Amino acid sequence: MSLPLVRLSSLDLIRGFVAVGRRMSITLAAQDLCLTQSAVSRQIHALEEQLGLKLLMRGHRSIAFTAEGERLFRSADGAVQQLQDVLGELRADGVQRPVMLSASIGFTGLWLLPRLSRLQTLHPGVDLRVSANNRIVDLRHDGIDLAIRYTTPALAPAGASRLFGESLAPVVHPALGLRSMAEALGQVSLLEFDNPLHPFLQWGDWLQAQGLGEARPRGFLRFNQYDQVIQAALDGQGVALGRLELIQPLLDAGRLQRLTPPELSIATSHAYWLIRASEPPRPDVQRVAAWIESEAALPVAAQAQPPGPWRLGPGEQA
Numbered sequence: 001m002s003l004p005l006v007r008l009s010s011l012d013l014i015r016g017f018v019a020v021g022r023r024m025s026i027t028l029a030a031q032d033l034c035l036t037q038s039a040v041s042r043q044i045h046a047l048e049e050q051l052g053l054k055l056l057m058r059g060h061r062s063i064a065f066t067a068e069g070e071r072l073f074r075s076a077d078g079a080v081q082q083l084q085d086v087l088g089e090l091r092a093d094g095v096q097r098p099v100m101l102s103a104s105i106g107f108t109g110l111w112l113l114p115r116l117s118r119l120q121t122l123h124p125g126v127d128l129r130v131s132a133n134n135r136i137v138d139l140r141h142d143g144i145d146l147a148i149r150y151t152t153p154a155l156a157p158a159g160a161s162r163l164f165g166e167s168l169a170p171v172v173h174p175a176l177g178l179r180s181m182a183e184a185l186g187q188v189s190l191l192e193f194d195n196p197l198h199p200f201l202q203w204g205d206w207l208q209a210q211g212l213g214e215a216r217p218r219g220f221l222r223f224n225q226y227d228q229v230i231q232a233a234l235d236g237q238g239v240a241l242g243r244l245e246l247i248q249p250l251l252d253a254g255r256l257q258r259l260t261p262p263e264l265s266i267a268t269s270h271a272y273w274l275i276r277a278s279e280p281p282r283p284d285v286q287r288v289a290a291w292i293e294s295e296a297a298l299p300v301a302a303q304a305q306p307p308g309p310w311r312l313g314p315g316e317q318a
């Protein structure tokens with residue numbers, strides 16, 4: 001039996017419950033709603049009191065649905081999402097909506113930013129907003145139109161477009177005067193991307209594949225963002241394991257150089273994929289997607305240009 005409209009819980013309480021359910025975190029839900037944690041907690045308690053039952057089980061730094069809470073969330077989440085979609089379309093009627101693009105911090109800094117001037121020249125009327133972060137997002141819930149993701153073919157979402165694969169090789173600043181990896185191991189530190197989720201991007205696997213597994217490097221400098229690894233290499237602080245497709249413009253501009261010939265580079269099983277949040281996309285979204293795909297398909301020489309966001313390395317002049 002349906003509840004009379006007059007007895008229906010307020011949208012604020014339902015919205016707070018849905019926000020918590022989507023994140024399974026009161027802290028993150030509060031950030032999404034621009035409220036305090038205590039305010040969101042009060043909304044959940046008020047909804048539970050109105051219904052006369054528990055919706056969430058609260059543990060030490062964790063929450064979980066009760067059976068009733070899970071049933072309510074499945075229904076409420078869909079209803080709230082429909083409201084978000086319809087209200088977004090109504091408010092956007094006649095008003096240009098920005099194209100929201102999500103990409104990792106490293107991809108944004110190394111590949112995307114140096115190319116954005118070409119997008120502005122080709123499509124000057126497009127309003128592009130880039131969300132650079134490494135967290136997993138729900139494209140539809142977070143209002144993302146396009147996302148670039150780094151994954152294997154087996155894990156790429158249905159309908160995703162492959163942009164390019166990935167190969168690895170050691171790179172250094174030319175001012176260091178190094179010609180081989182054997183020289184580098186004895187003279188400079190190894191710059192490492194300290195990410196346990198992708199151990200194949202760390203030095204251990206590469207050295208092992210090259211028969212250098214027993215080598216003792218001079219030292220390590222580790223960074224939790226890949227663009228920091230490359231900036232350290234540009235500053236002459238050591239040897240980085242270069243993700244060649246991301247840093248090719250830096251190699252072509254002579255700001256970094258490889259220590260191994262092409263036949264010794266290692267290809268990973270991962271690639272970069274472009275994901276569209278909805279089909280068919282809006283015209284501006286399709287323009288940006290087509291531009292990204294065209295940039296990814298360009299020959300290496302056509303992509304090369306001095307990447308603006310980076311500082312000068314040792315021996316470089318403005």
